[in-house]
Each structure stands twice: as C-alpha cells, then as structure tokens.
Amino acid sequence: xxxxxxGQREPRTMSPRRASGASEPPRTARELREARLVAHRRRRxxxxxxPLRAGLRLDRAPDPCAFVLLGATGDLxxxxxxxxxxxxxxxxxxPAEFSVVAVARRPYTDESxxxxxxxxxxxxxxxxxxxxxxxxxxxxRITYHQLDFGDGPGFERLSAHLDQLDAAHGTAGNRxxxxxxxxxxxxxxVRQIGQTGMxxxxxxxxxxxxxxxxxxxxxSESARHLNHEVTRVLRESQVYRIDHYLGKxxxxxxxxxxxxxGIFEPVWNRSYVDHVQITVAESxxxxxxxxFYEETGAARDILQNHLLQLLSLVAMEPPTSFEADALRxxxxxxxxxxxxxxxxxxxxxxxxxxxxxxxxxxxAVAGYREEPEVDPLSETETYVAxxxxxxxxxxxxxxxxxxxxxxxxxxxxxxxVQFKEVPLRLFRETSGDPEPxxxxxxxxxxEGILLRFAAKVPGLGLDVRTVNxxxxxxxxxxxxxxxxxxxxxxxxxxxxxxLFTRADEVEAAWGIVTPMIEGWAAxxxxxxxxxxxxxxxxxxxxxxxxxxxxxWRRI
Amino acid sequence: MAQDLxxxxxxxxxxxxxxxxxxxxxxxxxxxxxxxxxHVLARSSxxxxxxxxxxxxxxxxxxxxxxxxxxxxxxxxxxxxxADPDGPAGLEARVEALSIPTPSGAALTGAExxxxxxxxxxxxxxxxxxxxxxxxxxxxxxxxxxxxxxxSHRADRLLALADRLxxxxxxxxxxxxxxxxALADVAGRSRLPVADFALLRQYRWREALASVYDLPDLRPHxxxxxxxxxxxxxVEGQPAYLANIVRPVYHVAWLASRLGMSVVTPMRSEPxxxxxxxxxxxxxxxxxxWRPASSDLGPGSTVRVEIVSRHGRDELAGVVAADERSVQxxxxxxxxxxxxxxxxxxxxxxxxxxxRAIDDxxxxxxxxxxxxxxxxxxxxxxxAAGRPGAR
Numbered sequence: 001x002x003x004x005x006x007g008q009r010e011p012r013t014m015s016p017r018r019a020s021g022a023s024e025p026p027r028t029a030r031e032l033r034e035a036r037l038v039a040h041r042r043r044r045x046x047x048x049x050x051p052l053r054a055g056l057r058l059d060r061a062p063d064p065c066a067f068v069l070l071g072a073t074g075d076l077x078x079x080x081x082x083x084x085x086x087x088x089x090x091x092x093x094x095p096a097e098f099s100v101v102a103v104a105r106r107p108y109t110d111e112s113x114x115x116x117x118x119x120x121x122x123x124x125x126x127x128x129x130x131x132x133x134x135x136x137x138x139x140x141r142i143t144y145h146q147l148d149f150g151d152g153p154g155f156e157r158l159s160a161h162l163d164q165l166d167a168a169h170g171t172a173g174n175r176x177x178x179x180x181x182x183x184x185x186x187x188x189x190v191r192q193i194g195q196t197g198m199x200x201x202x203x204x205x206x207x208x209x210x211x212x213x214x215x216x217x218x219x220s221e222s223a224r225h226l227n228h229e230v231t232r233v234l235r236e237s238q239v240y241r242i243d244h245y246l247g248k249x250x251x252x253x254x255x256x257x258x259x260x261x262g263i264f265e266p267v268w269n270r271s272y273v274d275h276v277q278i279t280v281a282e283s284x285x286x287x288x289x290x291x292f293y294e295e296t297g298a299a300r301d302i303l304q305n306h307l308l309q310l311l312s313l314v315a316m317e318p319p320t321s322f323e324a325d326a327l328r329x330x331x332x333x334x335x336x337x338x339x340x341x342x343x344x345x346x347x348x349x350x351x352x353x354x355x356x357x358x359x360x361x362x363x364a365v366a367g368y369r370e371e372p373e374v375d376p377l378s379e380t381e382t383y384v385a386x387x388x389x390x391x392x393x394x395x396x397x398x399x400x401x402x403x404x405x406x407x408x409x410x411x412x413x414x415x416x417v418q419f420k421e422v423p424l425r426l427f428r429e430t431s432g433d434p435e436p437x438x439x440x441x442x443x444x445x446x447e448g449i450l451l452r453f454a455a456k457v458p459g460l461g462l463d464v465r466t467v468n469x470x471x472x473x474x475x476x477x478x479x480x481x482x483x484x485x486x487x488x489x490x491x492x493x494x495x496x497x498x499l500f501t502r503a504d505e506v507e508a509a510w511g512i513v514t515p516m517i518e519g520w521a522a523x524x525x526x527x528x529x530x531x532x533x534x535x536x537x538x539x540x541x542x543x544x545x546x547x548x549x550x551x552w553r554r555i
Numbered sequence: 556m557a558q559d560l561x562x563x564x565x566x567x568x569x570x571x572x573x574x575x576x577x578x579x580x581x582x583x584x585x586x587x588x589x590x591x592x593x594h595v596l597a598r599s600s601x602x603x604x605x606x607x608x609x610x611x612x613x614x615x616x617x618x619x620x621x622x623x624x625x626x627x628x629x630x631x632x633x634x635x636x637x638a639d640p641d642g643p644a645g646l647e648a649r650v651e652a653l654s655i656p657t658p659s660g661a662a663l664t665g666a667e668x669x670x671x672x673x674x675x676x677x678x679x680x681x682x683x684x685x686x687x688x689x690x691x692x693x694x695x696x697x698x699x700x701x702x703x704x705x706x707s708h709r710a711d712r713l714l715a716l717a718d719r720l721x722x723x724x725x726x727x728x729x730x731x732x733x734x735x736x737a738l739a740d741v742a743g744r745s746r747l748p749v750a751d752f753a754l755l756r757q758y759r760w761r762e763a764l765a766s767v768y769d770l771p772d773l774r775p776h777x778x779x780x781x782x783x784x785x786x787x788x789x790v791e792g793q794p795a796y797l798a799n800i801v802r803p804v805y806h807v808a809w810l811a812s813r814l815g816m817s818v819v820t821p822m823r824s825e826p827x828x829x830x831x832x833x834x835x836x837x838x839x840x841x842x843x844x845w846r847p848a849s850s851d852l853g854p855g856s857t858v859r860v861e862i863v864s865r866h867g868r869d870e871l872a873g874v875v876a877a878d879e880r881s882v883q884x885x886x887x888x889x890x891x892x893x894x895x896x897x898x899x900x901x902x903x904x905x906x907x908x909x910x911r912a913i914d915d916x917x918x919x920x921x922x923x924x925x926x927x928x929x930x931x932x933x934x935x936x937x938x939a940a941g942r943p944g945a946r
Contacts, residue, residue, distance in 0.1 A: 050768050050769055050774060050777070051777060051813045052761065052764055052810075052813050052814075053765045053769075054920075054921055055917055056758075056761060056765060057762070061765075090899065092762060092766075092898045095769060096894060096896040133897075133899065170770075
C-alpha cells in the first residue's frame with residue numbers, strides 16, 4: 001500500500017469561517033500548510049502563465065490530466081459526462097496530454113467500452129453527427145478499468161494504471177476523479193482513494209480533485225457525516241460538489257445581471273423590494289424514478305439545492321472578486337442569515353403537497369400514488385412552498401416565497417422581485433391602479449428578463465395600464481449555449497470552484513431544510529393527494545401568500 | 556431561416572426611410588397580433604452596423620453575410636453604396652425587416668436592413684445619412700469590406716461616428732502592406748478598436764501556437780525565441796510580391812506583441828522573394844522571415860509558422876500548419892519530435908468572422924497591440940497601443 005493511513009488522521013473539515021479561505025489567517029498547522037500550498041500554486045501559475053493565451057477562449061488551458069470516471073457504465077456517465085468530455089475535446093478545450101479512465105464493475109475491454117461510448121454519443125451528444133476523426137483521437141485516450149468499489153487491491157491496480165498513463169500520455173500526475181455513482185458509494189470510494197494515496201498532492205506536480213454529484217446527504221446529520229468522511233481524506237479545496245443547475249448559462253447570467261449592471265443595486269434591498277418569489281415548476285411527474293423520488297421528495301430534490309442556490313445568488317452581497325471562495329463566502333452568509341424553521345413555523349410557513357390524477361397539457365395523467373414504484377399510501381411530497389426570511393441588514397422583513405413541484409401546468413423556473421407600491425397613488429381616479437413593478441428573471445424556458453411597469457394609455461384621459469418590457473435571452477443572442485456539464489467539467493479541470501458547492505453551504509442549506517422535514521414527521525399524516533395534476537399546487541400555497549395580501553405570479 | 560417580412564417601395568429621403576422602418580414593424584405587430592398573450596413585441600437590437608459597400612455586388616455579398624448573422628446580432632444594418640458619382644445628388648433606399656426564429660422556435664428575433672444608394676454629391680456625405688438612422692445608444696460598427704481609403708475626408712467623417720472598425724486586410728489590393736500601415740496609423744492615433752478579418756482568421760493558428768507552450772516545462776522557451784518563420788502561399792509563375800501578405804505579417808506581429816519583442820529593423824524585401832525583419836526580445840535578436848511557398852492555398856494564405864527557441868542547451872521548434880479543416884501542431888525538442896496533434900479546426904467562414912468581429916471585445920487589446928507592431932514592422936511610427944476605445 002502506497003498511501004497514508006487516512007483513517008488515523010483528524011478530519012480536515014474547516015470551520016465555516018476557515019472554509020472561506022479569505023477571512024481569517026490560518027490557525028492550525030494543517031491550515032497553514034494548505035494556505036502555503038495554495039499560495040505556492042498561485043505564484044507558480046502566475047509566473048508561468050502562457051502569454052500567447054491572452055485574448056483566446058481560455059486564458060489558460062487545463063493542465064495535462066487523467067479524467068477518472070467512476071461509475072462509467074451508468075446513465076449519468078453516458079448521458080451527460082461522456083458527451084460533455086467529447087464536446088470539450090471536439091472544441092479543442094482539452095490538452096493533448098489527456099486520458100479518460102473509465103471505472104466500473106461490469107466487464108469490458110477498452111474497445112468494447114469505447115464502442116458503448118460511441119453509441120451513447122450518437123444518442124446524447126448535442127452536436128450531431130459525431131465527428132469520426134475527432135472521436136478516434138479521443139477514443140485512443142480512453143481505457144477501461146474493471147473495479148468493485150469495495151476492492152482495495154483493485155484501487156491499488158487503478159493507481160498503478162494511472163501511473164503508467166502518466167508515462168504514456170504525459171498526464172503529469174494530475175487526476176480528476178469524477179464520482180458518477182450512487183450516493184451510498186461516495187464515502188467508500190473516497191476512503192479507497194485515500195488508502196491508496198491517490199489523493200496525495202505534492203509541490204512537484206500532480207493535483208488531485210474529486211467531483212461529487214448531488215445529493216450531498218439527505219439531512220443535516222448525513223451531510224455532516226458525508227463531509228466529515230470526505231474531508232478525512234481530502235482537503236476542501238480538492239472537493240468539487242457539482243449541482244448542474246449552477247452551470248446553466250442563465251444562472252451564471254444572474255451574476256452578470258446583478259453585478260454587471262449598476263442600476264439595480266441601489267434598489268436591491270428592503271427599502272424598495274416588497275417580496276421575492278422563486279419558482280421551480282415541472283410539468284412532468286416522476287417518470288421512471290418512482291423509487292428514487294419516494295426516498296427524496298421535493299424538499300430534498302429541489303428546495304435544499306436548486307431553490308436555495310437561486311435564493312443565495314439573488315440575495316447575496318456583492319463579492320469582492322469572482323474567485324471561488326469570495327463568491328461562496330457571500331452565498332453561505334445568506335443561508336446562515338435564515339433561521340431554521342421551528343415546528344410552529346413549519347406549520348405556518350411551509351406547505352407540502354402531492355399531486356393526484358389530473359390533466360396536463362391536454363393529457364390525462366395518473367396521480368403520484370399511481371405511478372410505478374410508488375407506495376399507494378405514499379406521504380412523499382411532490383410540491384413544497386415556503387415563506388422564508390433572511391435576517392440581515394439588506395433583507396430583514398422581506399419575505400422570500402419559494403415553491404417547487406411536479407405535475408404543475410408548465411415547466412418554468414423563474415425569480416420574480418416585486419417592488420413596493422408607489423408611496424402616493426396619484427392616479428387613483430383613473431380606470432385602473434398601476435400594479436407594483438416586478439423584475440422577473442426567467443431561468444427556463446425562454447430565458448430572459450422582464451420588467452413590469454405602468455404606462456399611460458394613449459388618449460385624452462389618464463388611463464394607466466401595466467405593460468411588460470421583455471428581454472428575451474434567446475432573441476437577443478440566438479446562439480448555442482454550452483451544456484452545464486461542459487461548463488462545470490472544464491471549470492473543475494481548470495481548478496475553478498466558483499460554481500461548485502462548498503461543504504459549509506451544503507450544511508447551511510440542510511440546516512434550513514432538515515427542521516422542515518423533521519417537523520413534517522412529527523405532524524399528523526398529510527391529506528394527500530391535495531392538488532390535481534395540472535394545477536399550481538394545493539390551496540394552502542395560495543393562502544400562504546393571500547393572508548399577507550399577496551399572490552403567486554401567474555406563469 | 557430568415558424571412559422577408561416587408562419589401563417596401565423605394566424611399567428617397569431619410570424621413571421616408573424612417574417611415575418605412577416604422578411601417579415594417581407595425582406590419583409585423585399586426586401579423587403577430589393574437590399569437591402572443593401578454594408580451595408587447597419588443598425589437599431586439601444589440602448594435603448598429605454600417606457597411607460601406609461601394610459597388611452593388613459588394614453590397615449584395617455583405618447583405619447575405621449580415622443576414623446570416625442577424626440571429627446572433629439583431630442589429631440595424633445600413634448598407635451604403637455609391638452610384639453615379641457625377642450625377643445629381645440624391646439617394647434611393649430600400650428597407651427590409653427580418654424575423655429569425657430562435658433555436659427553440661418559440662420566438663422570433665428581429666433585425667432591420669436599410670440599403671442606401673447615394674448619388675452625386677450625396678455620396679460624399681454618407682455620414683449625414685447614417686447619423687439620423689442609427690438606433691440610439693447602441694454601439695456603431697463600421698464595416699469597410701473593400702479597399703478602405705483611410706487617409707481621406709470621407710474616412711475621417713465615417714471613422715468619427717464609429718465605435719469599432721471592421722476590415723478585411725487579406726482582400727486589399729497588391730501585397731496589402733500600404734493599407735495595413737495606414738490602418739495601423741489610424742488605429743494608433745484614434746484608439747478606434749479594429750477587427751480585421753485577416754487577424755481573426757488566424758484564431759485557430761493562435762490557439763495552436765499557444766498550445767505548444769501550455770506544458771509548463773516548455774514555457775520558458777517563450778522568453779528565448781530566436782527565429783520566427785512564416786511560409787505563405789504564392790501562385791506558381793507569379794512574383795511573390797503580388798501576393799497579399801497581411802496575414803503572414805500579422806502572425807509575426809501578434810507573436811512579437813505577446814512576447815514583448817521590439818522591432819529593430821523593419822521589414823525589407825530580399826532578392827529571393829523572401830522578406831525579413833529583425834526583432835529584439837530581452838537581450839537577444841529574433842530573426843523574422845516571410846518565405847513564399849508553392850501551395851494550393853490562395854495567394855497570401857499562411858502555409859506554415861515555425862518558432863525556434865533556445866533555452867539553455869535546449870532548442871525547441873514549434874511548427875504549425877493548417878488546411879481547410881484542421882491545424883497540425885508539431886513540437887521538436889532538439890530535433891526529436893516530442894508531440895504531434897491534429898486539431899479539428901475548420902477555417903472560419905465570413906459569417907463567423909463578422910460575428911467575431913462584432914463580438915470579440917476581449918480580443919480588442921490583443922488586436923490593437925498586434926496592429927501596432929505590424930505598423931512598426933512596416934516602419935510606421937505607431938504610438939504604443941493604448942486601451943482600444945479609450946478615445
């Protein structure tokens with residue numbers, strides 16, 4: 001065995017402030033070593049920047065590396081990860097010194113696995129047809145390594161295989177481990193990586209990074225446990241928790257919209273904003289994922305990650321730079337400013353629902369309990385809505401209404417910032433009062449930004465009408481956007497963690513959602529189903545806003 | 556696919572053009588009435604594009620390119636031609652509104668094209684037609700596709716209203732170097748950002764050349780360059796000086812600007828048809844050579860770029876060659892091949908070039924610096940490249 005005994009070491013979980021890496025000086029010897037290593041890498045990167053890259057697509061190219069894909073025969077690998085790698089290779093964004101090591105339990109040869117990948121590209125690559133010469137070059141770099149994730153000697157052989165690739169392909173000891181595996185397998189794989197020393201970085205070269213797919217736990221305790229297990233082996237800076245939502249072009253555009261435009265910041269606070277609504281609506285049901293969804297539900301599947309991520313991006317303070325930790329420090333501050341709901345708050349401010357049979361887009365659909373692999377008496381929520389407060393200087397008193405659900409009338413993700421009404425209604429004698437201004441950022445579909453404001457109807461009278469000024473991302477830039485996985489994999493290869501979730505963010509988000517789930521468990525069984533498929537959720541969700549004189553936006 | 560929504564009758568004055576533009580969009584609103592539930596039709600505009608086309612055939616070619624880019628750059632385009640310069644003053648214009656479906660098919664994006672043929676004295680006052688027709692507050696890109704006269708009264712007026720100049724140096728007559736020198740002079744003095752298709756075409760070459768030095772152990776060689784050789788295509792039987800060599804000059808200018816080289820001896824012609832110059836990097840000289848080569852490529856096209864560097868006792872040669880579809884990179888370390896890679900990188904089409912010319916703000920500084928060095932290679936006293944656009 002080459003590596004260290006990771007089981008004997010203290011976990012490397014950082015305190016929340018320390019995880020930021022920017023706010024406080026290092027305190028322990030380990031933190032000091034990490035700070036030195038990071039500073040050394042930064043100096044080395046700055047000193048050795050390639051001046052010919054200025055003004056090109058990438059101001060630096062990814063280092064030579066081996067991309068180790070664990071779970072390579074799974075659906076995620078074939079639908080998303082491998083097509084993203086192909087597209088990055090096709091567009092010359094990967095270095096020549098690059099290899100893909102596919103790792104999974106099933107028996108394959110290098111050739112038979114490559115043939116499977118080729119078939120998957122024909123189905124899932126976003127650019128068709130697949131370019132055979134490009135594919136041939138990439139295929140040469142793919143090897144298959146059969147491995148049971150509990151097999152220690154198998155990981156030793158994997159390590160030796162990677163060392164051989166360093167010599168053969170010039171991958172320089174750099175390794176990106178992409179864990180496209182079941183959540184239950186993550187800690188075992190990370191432990192094996194540590195046992196075999198494959199996590200071990202050194203100054204002389206060879207970074208090691210691990211990409212972990214969501215879910216990052218299923219409650220606070222399991223998330224803490226997962227982080228604890230992962231950071232027993234890896235430093236936080238080596239861990240890239242991927243939530244593909246953050247790689248979407250329009251989510252990234254949110255940052256540009258907020259911090260690239262000076263006109264919004266002055267009104268982006270409690271003095272001018274009445275409330276914020278964030279919606280993640282799906283028209284589909286659970287499809288073939290009934291058993292998965294039974295264990296998950298809308299709160300864990302959407303609220304804990306997508307919705308709270310969007311909320312943090314909308315509510316965060318401007319970061320001092322767009323470096324990963326500066327950005328993530330601000331995001332996590334938002335989550336920390338949200339009080340975990342107590343049982344009374346869960347009853348008053350959180351609504352859950354489950355769809356029954358109904359009609360969606362003119363088609364009759366089954367209720368959740370009639371879906372395959374779903375318990376006929378299931379209490380799993382397919383809808384969640386809540387009223388949340390961010391207790392900080394900027395947002396105190398401004399409610400954030402969040403909702404997510406399945407089998408809603410249409411698929412839509414949007415953030416709507418509703419501004420306060422004008423202080424004096426000058427036009428009350430007119431035929432209609434102007435409605436408050438709303439700024440809506442649509443994430444999908446039809447990405448764009450819409451501003452609602454009042455305008456005078458032409459004529460002799462003083463009729464006022466509300467109109468929408470609509471910026472449609474698609475109609476201003478009719479261009480192909482990269483898939484979120486392409487963006488995120490390239491970022492991980494470049495060592496840019498801005499769009500990845502940090503351990504303290506994950507735990508802070510669970511700190512909000514876990515009390516909700518526990519509160520529900522202590523409450524009487526819900527009367528499910530409580531909304532027909534094809535409607536905007538249960539009546540209680542309407543009442544949640546109605547009792548404060550508000551209503552959900554019509555989408 | 557773009558569809559012609561309105562082909563209006565001939566307009567003979569700027570107010571008539573404005574009326575026709577308004578009428579075209581009113582017709583579109585009417586056509587779409589009832590299709591959208593709540594959204595007022597909004598015309599998307601990201602820029603004004605002014606094309607100084609000159610001849611009708613150039614105008615047609617440019618219109619086709621602009622039409623193909625309208626999806627990415629929904630702009631108001633003014634295509635200006637000059638007809639009958641000695642005839643009576645006047646203009647004839649045609650307005651076209653284009654709707655382009657988005658990839659999802661859920662919405663349309665709009666663009667407008669105004670074709671203007673200016674006759675007589677009017678042709679000498681194109682700026683007076685352009686100014687009232689610009690969409691307010693949007694940047695103005697001036698595309699001068701064929702043989703621009705940089706040092707002229709007309710150029711002074713047109714360049715003054717532009718935020719960006721788009722040219723194609725590889726289309727200029729002769730070897731193109733006189734105009735390149737004039738462009739470097741104008742850009743240096745005016746700080747006008749310039750997008751030259753000739754430089755943009757080299758994007759794939761630049762990425763390939765940069766990739767040679769991505770490996771950290773090879774990067775020190777970038778500080779020890781001894782020779783840069785560019786081979787360019789000539790037509791067999793024709794003298795090399797007839798080939799437009801703007802692109803080959805840009806290769807050296809770009810490398811020199813990125814690698815901190817200064818011009819010691821400007822470009823000169825050699826008896827064998829080569830051209831040479833001497834640069835300096837740190838404390839050592841760098842020999843630059845442009846060498847004609849027999850090739851199937853069009854005259855003036857770059858055939859091969861070689862950078863030779865000497866770091867300690869190591870001599871490294873990075874060689875890049877390209878064809879229509881790909882770029883080949885070879886790295887030779889002390890005469891032994893160390894790496895060879897073929898990148899799938901097709902030659903950019905004019906539509907893509909125009910898109911990049913409008914888009915590529917990040918490349919402005921790089922282009923300005925390369926153009927300044929190109930000017931110095933041609934013995935133009937170009938001021939140090941400042942921030943483009945800082946006018």
